[in-house]
Amino acid sequence: MALRATLDFLLYDWLQVQSLTARGRFADHSRETFDAVLDTCERIAREKYAPFNRTVDTQEPRLDGEKVVLPECTRAARLAYAESGMLGAAQDYAIGGMQLPYVLEAAANSFFAAASISISAHLLTTGSASALMAHGSALQKEVFAHNEFNGRWAGTMCLSEPQAGSSLSDITTRATPDGDDPLGPRYRLTGNKMWISAGDHEITENIVHLVLAKIPGDDGRLPAGVKGISLFIVPKHLVDVHGALTGERNDVALAGLNHKLGWRGTTNTLLNFGEGRYPVRGAAGAIGYRVGEPGRGLQYMFHMMNEARIAIGMAATMLGLAGYYASLDYARSRPQGRPMEAGGKDATQPQVRIIEHADVKRMLLAQKAYGEGALALNLYCARLVDEQHTGGPQAADEARLLLEVLTPIAKSWPSEFCLEANSLAIQIHGGYGYTREFPVEQYWRDNRLNMIHEGTHGIQALDLLGRKVRMEGGRGLQLLAGRIEACIEAAAGTELADAAAQLAGALRQALQATEAAWATGRPAEALANAVPYMQALGHVVLAWMWLDVAQATLRADAQSPANVGRRAAARYFFHYELPRIGAWLRVVRERDMTCAEMDEAGF
Template structure:
């Protein structure tokens, strides 16, 4: 993996060019390599050896506290010590001012080694980044800075038992905490009451405190709940109350664990049902959990989605690395496992030696599929991270262009790896056969861990609705046009290479299919019709994006080395076996096929 990572960063994405910018001027290829070396070492020594332990020794609650294996505490302490929680932050915040693309590349090692342990720090980093964007200076100083230092960890509390992904149905309420509630130095102070479900890292003893970011509805001028999403605001709700000097006051906030969810995989990260304001604790002698308003009233979703976009890139990277881990495990197995003989006359001799299964064409097909999925997905996530760097450190024109591309690529960055790197894990099990289905080998756990990624941080269906319902049509389709422009640049370059010309033309035709299907889906201007097949549309869109990235990657991987030939074969596989699938997916979107929409409950 390291060789591929280095190639994508340096030969393809040209990350060394970032060091010419003021923010990254103190960095070099050598400092980037040192960060990757450090993270690879910590992941190998502190995370990977305990991946199975984190799976088998699930978090458990004794009525007072949640218990995790000691190895989880040790691994996260090593991560905190590395400084990676603040890797992209300013030097003044204790950060390294690393480019986002290097930060993501470094975190890939942890996702691959033990994704469940890494979940705690991913959430904490996103939580703190949100506060740096939307919090007050004191909220940043007290909460974000201590999260970056690893003293406190963080969560995001969106979903509720009755609402799931339907945020307009959020029922948690936030009432002003008496007269003068706006005078609290940490922000306007409210009392929260409600229940939150599926809260990853919602309760543990790893850090001194847990900073919950909670969506709740504030009352309107008439004191009644504002319907829909307009009244949703965002609040900092710490597990233990603190003062403006970031000191724990000794009071427990009214945030109580109602239960742990027992999951198929990803077990090393606690997943919780939390009750806010149930009265188990009485902070400052009153009922209700104390929360401090972040941003403006009613702009909770706007603030939260700052975190969600980063989280979706992180989820996509996690899915990618689980797929990568399965690919490497099945590749190693296929090279060592003898079974079968050549389909020749000599092969009929039972006394002849068996050959490794990697020599069988169908096993090569499954390994090629995995390689094309996981390496393509890694390119996608790093490309998106590189766009984040363009937004934050480029010229105004570069930032605007990167922002447009990110708008349309974020749903793909989350959804595509979560589907196809999961398929890579399934193929890894298949390569191992019966052994793959046992706990003697790690591939079954990789599949179980990865199955979560199509669900959390916005389900697959929600990503499809976001893509077709908003991203490709917003501002007259400007984001889609920007993406098409970048794809056409690659097509024009590839068509000049004889070995790639046919594939360049195939990509151009695929892009045209997407454009026609997008127009056809919206031709009646009826959202119910247009969006009934948003998921297959997204599958096709994602495949076109990955085909583009693969073609762009192999333009940088010319030559006859084994490494280059491997990239070329994976690109050829994707164009030959995968890209042709888009026709069926786009057909139902273009025709606004009504069968799923018209299906009646009773007919099932």
């Protein structure tokens, strides 16, 4: 499988992840155990996920009375995944985990995203449980997180509300104190949450909702802003301190299903908390248990959201690669047109396969450059997570800062450009690509969600230019620049010297634009073109990825067809993509206000 060969190269030849086995946490592992995990996940994805990708697209979740009905293949796939141990792959042995490096977990999960993103959406459970492991009490970890990792229960994240959307400071879900409880300070929650992936289903015995809500003050008013947000565990079914279901349904009611353009196999819900449909213990409101300290809920949830953003970037990447593989197969088998040596119009000549046409090769190279470059970026970020958790103090701190800067790019760049890859895959198929006879139209529909998922493109861009590149005196951006400059220096004396020089110039442009954007100190001017800034810095980062990967091909079997192809994709990125940053950075550098000052009457 092309994906497996690419993963092997990026993991072992480029990132050298086998070196992690020298660290105490991973000492029981080896290249052989890493390969065994990849083998298992590739097999489950091939057998339990891929054959049913179209099934879950056409047989959407539906309501049968008050229950959500999903195709049986969804249950079977999740069961196989849970039995593999992957829900707790990176967790401690003591709680049934495998103590795998996070980068291996991310790589192994990529098979499921490529096979069927709708079915693999259950991976939110891992993020939910990880957030509780980081911020929950000992009993909350034991009762809720451990039962999510072992597959008994599923998990969700409940942030958005119908009236607030991404503006979390405007949420109105209310949490009223309801006494003490061994499972944590107990509250009664009332409110509505929207866009909850896997918010209701029958494939696990319980669902653990992590809910953002506000605790009213003494005057009964909800605090303003995000600093008043707390985090609560709200199980669908109430449980005791041993993790056994009590038989009581919590007052969490399914208000409706959202029917989406893509990810159609994933249950996406509107949930009402405390509406009274399921009165519990003689009082109004859904029972929830506060996690950690009051008012720190958003901070706690961001632990889950940052992992989720990297996962969304990986999801977008794998959909882009799935379309690339499909269109590559099609281009190799579809005859159309004549050889260009004779002008392409000599009907006496036999037809050629469309992969022999330069423009089709252009579209395939673009997909390869986008998809494999994005995969390198996401694996690099996953490797930084391992460095943050198991490296020495300086290495861990540098990994933390790099992740702060790279996470908005790792989420958004694949979401935009792997979607473009899917569009090119449809184009290669011609009219057939627009039909359901071929999978590429579904890949495009599924991928379109990822520019919105876990924070829209605009929100990520504001976060990047407004906060991440300036935090701690700009130290994260300086650190990123230092890593890129080290790569440039290493490539300067090789056949990649021209690309290295081009990247050096692009990096200078990006750093100058960052400074110029904030020259007046006015956020409205600096952030007016935050998205073009993110696109440009993303392209600089991807050029860095490709230059570093290209150097790894020279250290390996440089003349193998796969490595020659990787260097061709790198060359494509430098020749066709990196020059685009000039236009993006110009409006940033000049603080162009064309969009910001547009009068709505003119629309």
